[in-house]
Structure formats: C-alpha cells, structure tokens
Amino acid sequence: MSSDTLLDIEHLSVSFRTDRGKVRAVSDLSLSLKRGETLAIVGESGSGKSVTALSILRLLGDNGVIDHGRVVFEGRNLLSLSTDEIRRIRGDRIAMIFQEPMSSLNPVLTIGKQVAEPICLHRDKNWDEAFEIAVELLTKVAIPDAKERLDDYPHHFSGGMRQRVMIAMALACEPRLIIADEPTTALDVTVQAQILALLNELTEQSQTALILITHDLGVVARYADRVAVMYGGRIVETADAKELYANPQHPYTVGLMASIPGIEGDAGARLITIDGQPPDLADLPSGCAFATRCQHAHDACRTSIPALDPVEQNPSHRSACFGYPL
Amino acid sequence: MRAYIGRRLLALIPTLFFASLIVFISMRLIPGDVIDLMLAQNDIVTGQDRAKIEAALGLDQPVYIQYFRWIGDAVTGDLGDSLWQNVPVTDQLMASLPITFELGLLALIVALSVAVPIGVYSAMRQDTAGDYVARSFSLIMLAIPSFWLGTLVMVFPSVWWRWAPELEYTPFFEDPITNLKHMIVPAILLGLSMSAVTMRMTRTMMLEVMRQDYIRTARAKGVGEKLLVVRHALRNGLIPVVTLIGLQAPLLIGGAVILEQIFVVPGMGLLLLEAVFQRDYPVISGVFLVVGVGVLVINLLVDLSYGWLDPKVRHE
Ligand SMILES: Nc1ncnc2c1ncn2[C@@H]1O[C@H](COP(=O)(O)OP(=O)(O)OP(=O)(O)O)[C@@H](O)[C@H]1O
Ligand code: SF4
Ligand SMILES: [Mg+2]
Numbered sequence: 158m159s160s161d162t163l164l165d166i167e168h169l170s171v172s173f174r175t176d177r178g179k180v181r182a183v184s185d186l187s188l189s190l191k192r193g194e195t196l197a198i199v200g201e202s203g204s205g206k207s208v209t210a211l212s213i214l215r216l217l218g219d220n221g222v223i224d225h226g227r228v229v230f231e232g233r234n235l236l237s238l239s240t241d242e243i244r245r246i247r248g249d250r251i252a253m254i255f256q257e258p259m260s261s262l263n264p265v266l267t268i269g270k271q272v273a274e275p276i277c278l279h280r281d282k283n284w285d286e287a288f289e290i291a292v293e294l295l296t297k298v299a300i301p302d303a304k305e306r307l308d309d310y311p312h313h314f315s316g317g318m319r320q321r322v323m324i325a326m327a328l329a330c331e332p333r334l335i336i337a338d339e340p341t342t343a344l345d346v347t348v349q350a351q352i353l354a355l356l357n358e359l360t361e362q363s364q365t366a367l368i369l370i371t372h373d374l375g376v377v378a379r380y381a382d383r384v385a386v387m388y389g390g391r392i393v394e395t396a397d398a399k400e401l402y403a404n405p406q407h408p409y410t411v412g413l414m415a416s417i418p419g420i421e422g423d424a425g426a427r428l429i430t431i432d433g434q435p436p437d438l439a440d441l442p443s444g445c446a447f448a449t450r451c452q453h454a455h456d457a458c459r460t461s462i463p464a465l466d467p468v469e470q471n472p473s474h475r476s477a478c479f480g481y482p483l
Numbered sequence: 484m485r486a487y488i489g490r491r492l493l494a495l496i497p498t499l500f501f502a503s504l505i506v507f508i509s510m511r512l513i514p515g516d517v518i519d520l521m522l523a524q525n526d527i528v529t530g531q532d533r534a535k536i537e538a539a540l541g542l543d544q545p546v547y548i549q550y551f552r553w554i555g556d557a558v559t560g561d562l563g564d565s566l567w568q569n570v571p572v573t574d575q576l577m578a579s580l581p582i583t584f585e586l587g588l589l590a591l592i593v594a595l596s597v598a599v600p601i602g603v604y605s606a607m608r609q610d611t612a613g614d615y616v617a618r619s620f621s622l623i624m625l626a627i628p629s630f631w632l633g634t635l636v637m638v639f640p641s642v643w644w645r646w647a648p649e650l651e652y653t654p655f656f657e658d659p660i661t662n663l664k665h666m667i668v669p670a671i672l673l674g675l676s677m678s679a680v681t682m683r684m685t686r687t688m689m690l691e692v693m694r695q696d697y698i699r700t701a702r703a704k705g706v707g708e709k710l711l712v713v714r715h716a717l718r719n720g721l722i723p724v725v726t727l728i729g730l731q732a733p734l735l736i737g738g739a740v741i742l743e744q745i746f747v748v749p750g751m752g753l754l755l756l757e758a759v760f761q762r763d764y765p766v767i768s769g770v771f772l773v774v775g776v777g778v779l780v781i782n783l784l785v786d787l788s789y790g791w792l793d794p795k796v797r798h799e
Binding site: 248262 | 695696697699700703706707714715718719792793
C-alpha cells in the first residue's frame with residue numbers, strides 16, 4: 158500500500174440473512190482511494206453501492222454479515238477494531254451523508270445540537286464551544302443567520318437546507334473521508350446541483366477524500382477523479398473518470414454511457430436505464446452476472462466469473478469481462 | 484398555546500354535559516332505589532312515609548327536572564347533599580379527591596419507572612432471554628386482575644411472615660412516612676397493572692425508532708449505544724407512550740376503586756362504592772363528574788406534553 162493511500166478495501170464480501178436465506182449483496186469487492194481523491198460509485202438500484210458504503214463504517218443492520226475481506230483505513234483494518242474503536246472513527250475520521258434529508262435528521266433535537274454533537278463526542282470541547290464551531294460550519298454550508306438557527310428543529314428546514322446541515326455535520330471533525338450515499342437524489346434538480354457543487358468545493362478545500370455514490374453519470378463526469386461501476390454486487394469496471402468516458406470497456410458501462418443523452422449539460426436526474434432486469438441477488442447466474450442482458454455473451458460468460466483485469470496493460474483501468482469482438 | 488388550551492377547555496363543556504346526562508340516567512336504571520333501602524333500614528313501611536321522604540329528597544319530580552335542577556346547582560359548585568349523611572357532596576369529594584390523586588400519581592410513577600426501563604431494555608435486547616422474561620412478565624401483569632393480586636398481598640404475607648400491609652389511613656401532610664407506608668402497596672399493584680401495556684408499547688416504539696434513518700445518522704457520527712437510546716431514541720419513542728398513558732387514565736381510576744376498597748384507602752373509589760351500594764345518587768353523580776373532568780384534564784395534559792416531547796407540535 159503506497160503512503161498516499163487512504164482507504165483500501167480488499168476482497169470484501171457482505172451478505173444478509175433474509176427469509177429467503179443468505180443473500181450475498183457484495184462479492185469480492187476491492188477498491189482503493191488516495192488522500193483527497195473523489196471516487197464515484199455508480200450502478201443500478203440494488204447493485205450493492207449502499208451496502209459497500211455502510212460496510213466501511215460497519216453500519217449494516219443486525220442481519221448484515223461481513224463474510225470476509227478487509228477495510229484498511231489509515232493503516233488499520235476497520236473490520237477488526239473493537240466497537241469502541243470503530244465508534245471513535247465514525248464521525249471523526251470518516252463521516253457519512255445519507256440520501257434522505259427528510260428522515261436522516263433527528264426530529265426532536267435542534268440543528269445546533271445535531272451539528273455540534275460530533276465535536277462534543279470526538280473533541281475535548283463542551284457544548285458551548287461546540288455550538289460556536291457549529292455556527293461556523295453552518296455558515297460554511299451557506300445557511301443564512303446560522304447563529305439564530307441553532308435552536309431550530311429539522312422541520313423548519315427545506316430538504317436542500319437539511320442536506321446542507323448534513324454536510325456541516327459531516328465536516329464537523331474535519332474527517333479524512335466523507336462517504337455520501339446519493340446525497341442529492343431526493344432533492345429538486347436545481348438544488349441538486351448546488352449541493353453537489355458545495356460538497357465538491359468543501360472537500361476540495363479541506364483535502365478530504367470523497368466517496369460519492371450516485372445514479373447520475375453527469376455528476377460523475379463533473380466531480381469524480383475515479384469511477385467504480387457496480388453490477389450485481391461486484392465492481393465490473395473501474396478507471397480514472399476521463400479514461401472511463403473516453404474508453405469504456407465493459408458492456409454494462411458502455412450501455413450506461415449510451416443511455417444518457419450527453420455528458421455535459423444540466424445535471425438532471427439521469428436515472429440509469431438498460432434493457433432487462435437487474436439480477437436477483439438470491440439467485441445469481443453462475444457465470445458473469447450481466448450475461449442475461451449482455452448482447453455479447455458467449456459460452457464462457459455463463460460458466461465462470463470474469464476477473465477484474467487491467468485493460469490494455471493499464472493498471473488503473475480494469476474491467477471484468479471475458480472480452481468480445483468489437 | 485394559551486388560545487389552544489382555552490379552546491380545549493371550552494370543548495370540555497359539551498363533553499361533560501353528555502357524560503353527566505348518561506351518568507344521571509343510568510344511575511336511575513340500577514334496580515332498587517334509595518327510598519327502599521332507607522325504609523328497610525328504619526322499619527317504616529307505609530306508603531305515606533315513602534311519599535314524604537321522596538318529596539323531601541326531591542325524588543318525586545320527573546327525572547329530567549331532577550337532572551336540570553342538579554346540573555343548574557352543579558354549575559354554581561353545589562352538588563347537593565348526600566342522601567344519607569346530610570353533608571354536602573362537595574365536602575366529601577374535597578376530602579377524598581386528594582387521596583385518590585395521590586394514589587394515582589404514585590401508581591403512575593411506579594408504572595413509568597417499571598415500564599420505560601424494562602421496555603427499552605427489552606427492545607435493545609430483542610429476542611434474548613432478558614427480552615422474553617420481560618415480555619412474559621408484562622403478559623402476566625396484563626392477565627392478572629389487580630383485585631386478585633391485592634387479595635393475595637393481603638393474605639399470604641400475613642400467613643407466611645406475619646406481615647400485613649398497613650390499613651390505616653394517615654393524611655400525607657400529617658405524617659408522610661406513615662401515609663406512604665399505607666399507600667405504597669395499592670400504588671405498586673395499580674402501577675404494575677398499568678405498566679404491562681405501557682411496557683409493551685415502549686418496546687414496540689423503541690424497536691420502531693431504532694430502525695429510523697436518524698438513528699443510523701447518529702451511529703455514523705460515533706454516538707455510543709447508551710447515548711443513542713437516551714438522547715436520540717427515547718424521546719421519539721415516548722411520544723405514543725404518553726398517549727397510551729392518557730388512554731389508560733380511566734382504567735387507572737377503575738383500578739383505584741377496587742384497590743381502595745381492599746386496602747381501606749378513603750379515596751373517591753371507596754366513596755363511590757359505598758354510594759352505589761346505598762343508591763346515594765348525588766354522591767354518585769358528583770364522583771362521576773369529578774372522574775369525567777379528571778379524565779379530560781389528564782388527556783389535556785397528555786396533549787400539552789406533546790409540546791415538550793415533539794417540537795413539531797410546539798410550533799403549530
Ligand atoms: N438490510 C438489508 N436486509 C436484506 N437485504 C438487504 C439489506 N440491505 C440491502 N440488502 C440487499 O442488498 C442489495 C444491495 O442493496 P444496496 O442498498 O447496496 O443497493 P444500492 O446499489 O445502494 O441501490 P440504490 O441505488 O437503490 O440505493 C439489495 O438488492 C438488497 O436486496
Ligand atoms: S463477460 Fe460476457 S456476459 Fe459478461 S459482460 Fe463480458 S461479454 Fe458480457
Ligand atoms: Mg443505496
């Protein structure tokens with residue numbers, strides 16, 4: 158692992174105990190992230206993006222099990238830390254922003270208290286000092302009259318404003334990594350662009366690495382350094398953002414690219430649509446998960462799983478496909 | 484907020500009117516009336532005496548006249564005199580209401596301090612042995628009537644350990660310790676029977692709340708499990724529990740009637756029971772009026788406590 162590597166996920170597999178038995182949501186997933194880098198994770202609904210994100214901080218619910226793998230952050234495997242040690246990393250070194258601004262803030266606690274809380278938890282500060290920092294943070298995310306709004310409750314805020322509050326909360330302890338799980342999907346289109354620009358600006362300013370989970374390939378083109386495309390619980394292609402747009406390899410990625418009208422232009426809600434159904438995780442095909450929808454599928458695709466191999470000797474661009482004649 | 488309370492108080496008036504009407508009428512439907520009882524006790528049998536007593540007590544009038552006379556007086560604070568004791572009903576109520584209030588309050592404290600911690604524990608340790616024990620306890624408390632438990636407490640300790648609960652009432656302000664010694668047993672029994680439902684509700688609500696997105700947010704901030712419950716979950720979970728307590732208020736009063744009888748607590752329950760046996764109509768009406776007002780006031784307090792628990796309500 159090189160010294161500027163911040164996060165290294167190695168062979169992560171996650172499943173859920175369900176009524177239908179054990180369902181594998183993430184399989185043998187590896188990815189790494191440098192300090193200050195922005196990585197976008199894209200993929201259809203159910204491809205395992207959120208599960209991957211939640212696994213990093215061990216926030217899967219009671220029925221989620223990490224079967225194997227390592228999540229090495231700043232040299233420590235987060236998966237083998239004690240509950241108290243991982244708790245001290247959450248909100249301090251790694252912060253998370255969730256999709257639903259309406260339900261992700263506690264309705265009975267004031268905005269001030271919620272933003273100041275991580276500072277109280279992780280820094281040697283009392284509430285008053287933490288409130289002062291909270292005012293600065295809220296000002297930073299462009300909440301007007303931040304000081305007056307400390308005592309307001311979430312229901313006083315619009316969705317966009319709440320997501321700003323979530324960002325302020327995430328930034329509170331100057332984390333080295335922010336994981337934003339579809340932070341704008343629930344918002345109006347115009348607000349989406351503002352929030353993403355803000356998130357991008359603030360993470361860049363503070364040299365914070367960002368994992369940005371999104372459906373929106375326009376967002377990816379604009380803000381991401383690197384991209385990981387997920388399908389059926391695996392990464393099927395990963396590359397530098399520019400390289401991926403210029404030279405997509407995996408048939409699924411190619412399909413994604415084709416399904417959007419144009420990369421530039423307004424950051425509308427370009428939901429990924431490709432013919433066919435996403436795979437059923439409880440009943441994955443034995444070979445390439447994409448084989449049922451892939452127009453290039455051949456016999457090998459249906460029997461064994463393709464490895465995530467470098468494309469044209471370029472180690473930073475990898476694709477999991479047996480290849481096909483162009 | 485003040486306007487809201489005012490409106491709520493005004494809304495009490497028609498409710499109370501109908502409640503009193505129902506009480507007044509249903510009371511006359513109990514077989515056997517007061518005159519028969521009085522005549523039987525005094526060995527007077529002539530029809531003439533009966534008419535005289537009826538006229539003296541105002542019972543010769545049609546029921547609706549009696550009702551309007553009663554409600555007219557009630558508005559001025561005069562609930563009439565007891566048919567047997569010749570003392571104003573208001574005096575009897577003033578003497579017994581604080582006692583029942585104390586019993587109810589103690590029971591509520593017992594109920595909450597049993598139900599909330601166990602309910603939270605049960606939810607946090609869902610499907611563990613502790614959870615099953617807690618839930619079984621709640622089921623048992625739900626199934627056992629408090630009069631049975633009351634009788635048990637009266638009988639067995641005295642047989643086994645020669646200990647019996649205190650049965651003599653001492654006013655609280657005269658000697659709080661002796662008072663509490665007497666009141667605590669019925670209060671615990673009443674509180675336990677109330678805690679069963681409250682505990683189940685607390686458990687259900689906590690389980691529900693712990694699934695919410697904002698709990699995940701708090702976890703992601705590094706909030707530990709204890710603080711998660713106390714700061715982030717409990718208040719959200721208690722909002723419906725408070726409603727339930729309001730709904731249980733009439734139950735509480737019903738339980739008090741029985742336990743006051745068993746433990747000789749001279750509260751409204753005892754007053755009511757004696758009055759019913761003696762068909763002492765003004766007393767019965769008076770007690771029900773107070774109970775009605777009591778239940779409505781409790782529900783008003785419940786609504787107001789939402790304001791404290793739920794900031795959304797506070798600002799509307
Ligand atoms: N708590 C859970 N219990 C059972 N299965 C789960 C749970 N959470 C996720 N899964 C399963 O894991 C799969 C991947 O879910 P995940 O939330 O990671 O998808 P996603 O890529 O984030 O999709 P979306 O774009 O809809 O957010 C889902 O298909 C789902 O079946
Ligand atoms: S491995 Fe085969 S089925 Fe899978 S994407 Fe490549 S060509 Fe298509
Ligand atoms: Mg998701």
